Amino acid sequence: ENKKSIAALEKSLKLRKKYPNSREYNSGKIYDNLAAVHLLSKDTVNCLRVLQEKITQMPEIYPNPNDYYLSIMLMLQSGKIEAGRKMLKTALTALNESPLSARAEAVFDYYDGNFEQSKEKCDNLLALGNNQVETFLLLAILKLQKNKPSEAFEFLKKGYQINPENATLIKVFDKFYQKKQD
DSSP, rough: HHHHHHHHHHHHHHHHHHHHSSSOHHHHHHHHHHHHHHTTTOOOHHHHHHHHHHHHTTTTTTOOOOHHHHHHHHHTTTHHHHHHHHHHHHHHHHHOOOOHHHHHHHOOOOTTTOOHHHHHHHHHHHHHHHOOOOOOHHHHHHHHTTTTTHHHHHHHHHHHHHHHTTTHHHHHHHHHHHHOOO
């Protein structure tokens, strides 16, 4: 089923490229749907390819913070740390202080072992009212590293209240409960 969707979306993009001035095709939405289908198929390589193509094809029309953030996270997940840093610099230029860019900076601080800077950036995001699951997850991980499980659990609960369906959150919860039972 996903293969049919991918083929149809790829065909739509080809038509859009063939008729660039046509208003009948919303390329941004086509790219979004194609990236989503690849992600649902667990094809992160093609998901990243589609996101990067969208960013480079239409940066002035669709500077979507989520495109940059997801690209950065996919790069980190696949071990492409420097490519992720480069994408973050592009995002910072294109997005002008987006909370997603700030969260990505906090993730890089974490990867670099700058845990206090990472926590500070997360705290700043929360102070600005940017209560996203990913921010609470990162704060929970930072608390677990400092051997403060009850504080970590409070952050996990806040993230769960926002989105109980978040797969990463569920995995961290599962690990947390397994440690409690051991």
